[in-house]
Every structure is written in structure tokens, then in C-alpha cells.
Amino acid sequence: MAISDVDVAIIGGGAAGIAAARRLRDAGLRCLIVEARSRLGGRAFTAADPSGFAIDLGCGWLHSADRNPWSDIAKAQSYVIDKTPPPWARQSLTFGFSAAEQRDYRKASHGFYQRLGRAEQHSDRPASALLEPGNRWNDLIVAVNTFVAGAELPDVSAHDLARYDDSGVDWRVTDGYGTLVTSYAADIPVAFSTPVHRIDHSGLRIRIETATGVVSADQAIIAVPTSILSDDKFFKPALPEKAEAALSLPLGLDDKLFLSLDHAEEFEKDSRMFGRIDRTGTGAYHFRPFGRPHIECYFGGTLAHELETNGEAAFFDFASSELAGLLGNDFAKRITPIRVHRWGVDPFARGSYSYARPGQADQREVLARPVNDRLFFAGEACSRGDYSTAHGAYLTGVAAAEQVLAIRR
Structure with a gap:
């Protein structure tokens, strides 16, 4: 029995998943973020020191800040941006x-x-x-x-x-990059502490099998690290091309x-x-x-x-x-x-961000390619020039959402 029945399921509540969900929600679709952690943000993770200062244990810099969409989001939400040169x-x-x-x-x-x-x-x-x-x-x-x-x-x-495309403009969010990313998910439905075991796309509807039940959806946006996608049992039927691309784009640390x-x-x-x-x-x-x-x-x-x-x-x-x-x-x-925070032993990351092995740079396009107009992919590893960044994740999340909207029109 399905624990949720939605138009679009978004697997992963990091920057890419949140960006995709926000675009779909604003378009009026029923969507759900399925998140393995008890928090949103993924590799954007702000904690606090004993004095209450925000500390970014994940991404911390608004790289290419002059064209980074998170800069505009931060301004719209009245976050303080520190423009001190890095x-x-x-x-x-x-x-x-x-x-x-x-x-x-x-x-x-x-x-x-x-x-x-x-x-x-x-x-x-x-x-x-x-x-x-x-x-x-x-x-x-x-x-x-x-x-x-x-x-x-x-x-x-x-x-x-x-x-890698870097404008050379780097700013920081005083309250933390992770705080900014998670706040953008306000009012978006989220299933927390719900690791996905398998995505079954063999039937009329997609079945996202989790530790707490099944999420049923017309389409799914998969926004998880390559360390997860490289498991050839993650999809049913298997998607060997995706697993190979993920293995070619491992997470550095x-x-x-x-x-x-x-x-x-x-x-x-x-x-x-x-x-x-x-x-x-x-x-x-x-x-x-x-x-x-x-x-x-x-x-x-x-x-x-x-x-x-x-x-x-x-x-x-x-x-x-x-x-x-x-x-x-x-x-x-x-x-x-x-x-x-040890990202390498974090079970839902297993690393920090992607790099391409020699000879495998074009695998980013392979990873980003949709499957049968039902499975769509997002995340920093899907970006040709903005990989390893939260804004690269954001842009691929929005792109995946636009692809979903295009086939539903």
C-alpha cells in the first residue's frame, strides 16, 4: 500500500531536489521530497558553534555569486550576504x-x-x-x-x-549556506528519515520503495549523489548506463x-x-x-x-x-x-562532490539524460560546468523540473 500518491516524487532533499520541488510546487503539481535524513539540505549543512554562530560543515561559499541563483534567493529572503573577498x-x-x-x-x-x-x-x-x-x-x-x-x-x-566555470566572485551567507538552502523548501511536503531502497519503474506508475512503505508517482526526479546511483540495484529494471556514469563520476572528499x-x-x-x-x-x-x-x-x-x-x-x-x-x-x-563532519562515512553522501575520472568528462551529460520521460536526474554531478557547487545542483534541479513540466503539458 502506498504511503503517498503524488504527481512527482523527488528523491533527495539537497539543493537540487529542493530546487526541483519548489518549481513543481509553484506550477501546481502534487510533489513530495523523499529524504533519507532527518533534515533537508544534503551536502549543504549548517550547524552552530556553542556561541550560536552558524558554521557550514558542507558547502560554504556562493561561488560565481554574480550569477549564482542562491544569491538572489538569499536577497529575496533577507539573508545577510558577506562580500568580503575570500x-x-x-x-x-x-x-x-x-x-x-x-x-x-x-x-x-x-x-x-x-x-x-x-x-x-x-x-x-x-x-x-x-x-x-x-x-x-x-x-x-x-x-x-x-x-x-x-x-x-x-x-x-x-x-x-x-x-569548471567560475566567475571569480565568491560571497558567503552569514546565517549559513545550508540554512539558506533548507529555508527555500518552506511549505514543500517532505517524507523525512525515509531512505529509498529501490525505484521500480517497470509498471504504469513508478514505485519508490522505502523503509516505511511505497511512494507512487507518475514521474520521479532523482537527486542523490553518484555514490548512491552507482548501485546497479537501485533501479528496477536496472539502468546500467546510469550506474556506469555514476562510477565514472565518483565523489571526492x-x-x-x-x-x-x-x-x-x-x-x-x-x-x-x-x-x-x-x-x-x-x-x-x-x-x-x-x-x-x-x-x-x-x-x-x-x-x-x-x-x-x-x-x-x-x-x-x-x-x-x-x-x-x-x-x-x-x-x-x-x-x-x-x-x-566526515562526509566520506556519511551513509547518505559517502563523499563530498563529484569529479570525472580521466577520459570520462562526458559522462555528466549521460548522467543527466532522462529515461523514458519518467525518470529525471539532477544534482551537481549532472552539471557540465558548475559541478561540485550548490548552484550547479540548483540549476540541474530546475532543469529537471522543467523537463517534467514539458512532458505533462
Whole structure:
């Protein structure tokens, strides 16, 4: 017996699913978000520190903010947007990384991205092939790109990385990106704590089989991570093309640790440093985001996997060691862990955001393609140029909703 009978079921209540549901709801369709978690937002997840400050454990930046639809939504809902330039747009703190070294690094990084811009003139290959052999800064370039892709450059398609479309305008929402995304779902029906086991599209109506019963729908929009779609038992009949595309677009891993910082005023607001500049396994440390007494620590790729394996305490131990190495042993007494979220072991994410394996960049279009005008797909992994972002997810969610509306007219 169906627990719900709707026009359109949306599987996944992240940015893509919420955007799709809002468009369909505004068009007058009966829709339902079927969400495995007890909350909305997916990989947009805002928590609070002990003082009540919002901390984004998932996506945190309105990337390409001048064309990001979430910017307009934030303004319409009267959220405060902080337009302070991001720390990566300015010189880093010079502890362990002199101004001269930073200039040299930026020159090497600029050369890498220039070569990347020409990548599609040649057959696809690992993005690491575009590094200058023997360049002193290759390890740091790779480290920084783990923050972009969640994986090391040898595993990442040069074509896919070259297609990433960034306007260079980056803002933040004071109350949290996750707060913004979830608030956009106001008045949309949601089935919480309802993991989907299988989507049966063999009959006249689609049956979404869940832990609590069946949702019946004419169409379904699937807005879940590729880590879920790669399971060839997720659909009945199976959709091997989708499973293959998902496997070609795995989720990389990036995790954040927030620290409280005593006597934070010693550091410039929104300043940054790297833990090490001579290895790929290092953290990036953002001091006083929004002027708050925090350090936002960022770990990507293989390093993030290793830290997750060793538990939450490993993140603090690693950050404390790197920061003490730069700022002196007494600095460790000034920091206290607030919170970390391990996205790799999160059962409903299993990673942070997608990257394409070498030779697989075109699988994003395959993943986004509808099936029999009944199953539609959305999510950051479906975006050619805005993957890994909440606005990429939003745009694919709206696109999927428009496809549904077009076939129902």
C-alpha cells in the first residue's frame, strides 16, 4: 500500500531536489521530497558553534555569486550576504610561506591553469599531466586542487577540470549556506528519515520503495549523489548506463574542522595559511571567518580519507600539529575543536562532490539524460560546468523540473 500518491516524487532533499520541488510546487503539481535524513539540505549543512554562530560543515561559499541563483534567493529572503573577498584571493599569512615564495607559487599555479585552459585541444588525460615537470610548487598545486575536486590530479580528468566555470566572485551567507538552502523548501511536503531502497519503474506508475512503505508517482526526479546511483540495484529494471556514469563520476572528499581560537584578534580577519607547502597532504587554515574567533580548517583528497579512517579526533590532532609547527607549540593551547563532519562515512553522501575520472568528462551529460520521460536526474554531478557547487545542483534541479513540466503539458 502506498504511503503517498503524488504527481512527482523527488528523491533527495539537497539543493537540487529542493530546487526541483519548489518549481513543481509553484506550477501546481502534487510533489513530495523523499529524504533519507532527518533534515533537508544534503551536502549543504549548517550547524552552530556553542556561541550560536552558524558554521557550514558542507558547502560554504556562493561561488560565481554574480550569477549564482542562491544569491538572489538569499536577497529575496533577507539573508545577510558577506562580500568580503575570500582568503584565497589574497596573500596568505607568511608563516612558513614568505611573500617571495607566494609570488613564485602564484606564477607556477597560473602556468598550470593556462595549460589547463587549453586541455580540450588534446585528448583527455589526467590533469597531473599539465604540471610542469620538476616544478617546486607541484605538490602545493596538487594540494590546492584536492580542495577543488576532492581528489589528487592524477585521478582527475583534465577536460572536466577545464570545464569548471567560475566567475571569480565568491560571497558567503552569514546565517549559513545550508540554512539558506533548507529555508527555500518552506511549505514543500517532505517524507523525512525515509531512505529509498529501490525505484521500480517497470509498471504504469513508478514505485519508490522505502523503509516505511511505497511512494507512487507518475514521474520521479532523482537527486542523490553518484555514490548512491552507482548501485546497479537501485533501479528496477536496472539502468546500467546510469550506474556506469555514476562510477565514472565518483565523489571526492573534502572535510572541514572548525576550531575556536583564543585571542583571535591577533590575526587579520579572513586570513589564511597552509600547514605545509612541500607536500600534498596538508591543511588550509582560514582564520577569523566573518571576523569570528574561529579557524576553519580544510582537508582534501587522500589526506581527508586518512583522517576519516582514524576518527574525528585525528582531524584536531593533525591541525594542531601543523599549526603548532608554524606558530609555536604554545599555540595548541589556544585552540579547541568545535565540530567536524566526515562526509566520506556519511551513509547518505559517502563523499563530498563529484569529479570525472580521466577520459570520462562526458559522462555528466549521460548522467543527466532522462529515461523514458519518467525518470529525471539532477544534482551537481549532472552539471557540465558548475559541478561540485550548490548552484550547479540548483540549476540541474530546475532543469529537471522543467523537463517534467514539458512532458505533462
